[in-house]
Amino acid sequence: MNYCASPYFYRRRLTREVVVGDPHRGGVIIGGRHPVMKQSMLTCDTMDTEACVKQTLDLVEAGCQLVRITAPTVKDAANLRNIVEKLRAQNCFVPICADIHFKPEAALEAARWVEKIRINPGNFVDKKKFEVREYDDATYFAEMDRIEEVFAPLVRLCKELGRAMRIGTNHGSLSDRILNRYGDTPMGMVESALEFARVARRLDFHNFCFSMKASNPKVMIECYRLLVEKLEKLGPDWNYPVHLGVTEAGEGEDGRIKSAIGIGSLLCDGIGDTIRVSLTEDSPHEIPVCTDLIAQTPELTAPLPPVAMPEWAFTTWPVDPFNYQRRVTAEVEVGFGLKCGGEHPIRVIVPRNVYQQVAPRLRPQDDVRPEGIYEDLLVWEVDPRESLQVPDDTHLVTVKDNLPLPAISAFRLLAGRLQEAGRRNPILLKDCLAPPAAALSPARVLVASATVLGSLLADGIGDAIMVRHEPGAGASLRLAYNILQAVGSRSFKTDYVACPSCGRTLFNLQTVTARIKARTEHLKGVKIAIMGCIVNGPGEMADADFGYVGGGPGKVNLYVGKKPVRFNIPEAEAVDQLVALIKEHGKWREPDAA
Structure with a gap:
């Protein structure tokens, strides 16, 4: 069993429904066949009621469908009542989610006033001191009893009041107990969440979803894939929806690119029922990015045409989806005295017209520069639906333009074809299989290019990349390097x-x-x-x-x-x-x- 039906064919993961509030009065349903939902979080002090109300109204106007507010203390949690009452008095019925860390008693208070509670298993019961100690099985499971003792009252209250819950682990806040048993790993994040889910299930509470957030997009992708794979193994009634997010993504282009790599790639794999883009900006700026990510998914996963596909396309993954490892390839020259493949960095290739525009402005010390000109390369363009006819491993390989294939599926198929043929040719990735007929908005360019290229690079596929969505020569070059930096493949700046x-x-x-x-x-x-x-x-x-x-x-x-x-x-x-x-x-x- 794997994390999705096939890496080559899009099929959205079907989950149970989680009801947040009254769907007839502004509430939402997460999962099932409902559209992916957009959410965000307030940045103001929870005790400042007027500021919270204003920020919530601003978010709703921007298209936010669920608003999260931190409740670090019982006093903050109690003030959620005033915030909710003022919102409802203004005919704003958007569901409110209380964000809880460290204080179970704050969660109990918040559950009285809001429609959803987010808890973090890493710090809801256990404390994180980065202590190294040995846990035998008896000690480990004794602490599980303590978790149930602290967590069960909240579960019972949420069930009684009809509240929803998010069991959300963060890469940055696993408990010492989990860290000592699993390390700071995706498996540790998954097991931390499942411990709390088992408590909820024993109490017959199922109105919850999961999240597995990290600031590193590759780690985040691996965590969600592993979670979904574990849920599939546990059985059909473990089909809980998931909330996607790259936490601490940052600001500007960098924050949007990181978010597109993590969130966009999982949406294209059919995973994700609600999303939040975490930008170091005013919260309403997050919502248009969510909208773009959701809107592009059908375009980037258009159904494959009804042609005969290789049998292995239904059963074989070209890479290990749970442990990042760059595909092993031969070395190929790309120009300017540089090579790609092997242990070389992932190179940035540009069309000749882009090179001609940026070359006069290049300085010797510039890190952002073309590393190959497409028209000068020995590139073998192939249709990955057909058996490969590549002469040897010394050719750089890419997918032909204008094929009726989604780019992500096409390059995964190409990697699978090369694996089938026993070839180690390096692959040149393109963010689209034909330059767009109509120019995309700058915002859509960022998320589309980052989703396609970042998804494949996070899979370990790709030895060189070429950006074509962005029409500006200098901007396309910079975007390519920013994607490589965001996915962790190159470092050219802080x-x-x-x-x-x-x-x-x-x-x-x-x-x-x-x-x-x-x-x-x-x-x-x-x-x-x-x-x-x-x-x-x-x-x-x-x-x-x-x-x-x-x-x-x-x-x-x-x-x-x-x-x-x-x-x-x-x-x-x-x-x-x-x-x-x-x-x-x-x-x-x-x-x-x-």
């Missing part, structure tokens, strides 16, 4: 992990992120995490070099990896201290004079 802000945030994330970027955006290969609070901080920063985390009102803690090294720094001094920390660890260089 990488930022930035959370989207919420009522727990202890500083202005947009302002601080801009300030940090202004000082550090020239640090190629350095990864910096910017977190408004501690909820996901240390864990999501595990693969970051440095972290800037809200430690208290007006105070910041600095991290190296997931280890806190400087505490309670006044916010006015924190960026300077971060730069000093980067210098101390030998990662600093002065920006170019230009």
Whole structure:
């Protein structure tokens, strides 16, 4: 059993329905045959009732169908009553979801007033101290009894009041118990969620969905695939819907590209019933990206034509969908003294007309540059529906243009054909199989190119890429490199992990992120995490070099990896201290004079 019916043919995963609120009065139904639903989260203080009401109304006007509000304390949870009452008085019946971390008692209070509760298994009962200890089976399962004791009252209350629930694990906040048994792995995230789901099922509560969020799109994709595969194995009555999201995606193009890689690729595999794009921007900006991701899915998964397909296309995956490994290939020259395939970086190829436009502006020190001209390459263009006639492994292979195939399916079929033939030819990926007849909007270009190329690269398929959706020469080149950076295949600039802000945030994330970027955006290969609070901080920063985390009102803690090294720094001094920390660890260089 695998995570979808076939990697080559689109079929949406059919799930049970989860009812959030009264569908006849603004409520929604997640899953089943209902359209994928869009949601977002407030960024203001939960105790500021008027601000919460205004932000909710703004989100609804933008097209948001479910609004999440953090409830870090019982006092915050109690104020949800005032927020909901004011919204209903203004004829706004959008369902409200309370976001709970650390405080089971806050969840019990919130469930009295809102339609949905999100809990994080990593910190709802267990505490995360990054302690290393041995768990024998007796100790491990004794703690499971403690989880049921704390979690069961919330389940019973949600069942009694007709509430919905999201059991949402985050890569950054697995409990010490899970970390010690499974490590910081997709399997650990899945098992953490299933532990809580089993408690809910024992109490005959089924009105819940899952989420498996991570800031790394490849990790996020693997987690959701593994979750769905586990649910399929558990049986047909485990067909719970899932909420998709790349957490801490960041801002601007980078945040949109990361989200498209993670969310878009899973939607194209038929997985996902509700989505949230987590941007370090004002929340209403997230909704158009959700809309674009949902709208493009039918276009990127158009049904394959009724032609004879190889038998293995129904049963064989060309890669391991649960463990990323780049496909093994031979080396091929691409020009400019460079090669692709083998252990070489994934290269960026451009058509000749793009090269002619950008070449006069290139400087010797530029990292963003064409690495091959398509018309000059020895490229074998094939129809992957047919048996391959590639002479040897020294040819770069791609899919022919103008075939009636979705690009993702076509390149997976090509990888399968090469595997069938025992060939190790490197593959040139294209974001579309023909330049679009009509220009897409800049926003749609980003998500379409990132979804197609990012999905395949996250599969381990592809040794070179070419962007054709974007008509601008320089913009298409930059987009190709941004996709490679977002999927973790190349690093040509500073990488930022930035959370989207919420009522727990202890500083202005947009302002601080801009300030940090202004000082550090020239640090190629350095990864910096910017977190408004501690909820996901240390864990999501595990693969970051440095972290800037809200430690208290007006105070910041600095991290190296997931280890806190400087505490309670006044916010006015924190960026300077971060730069000093980067210098101390030998990662600093002065920006170019230009």
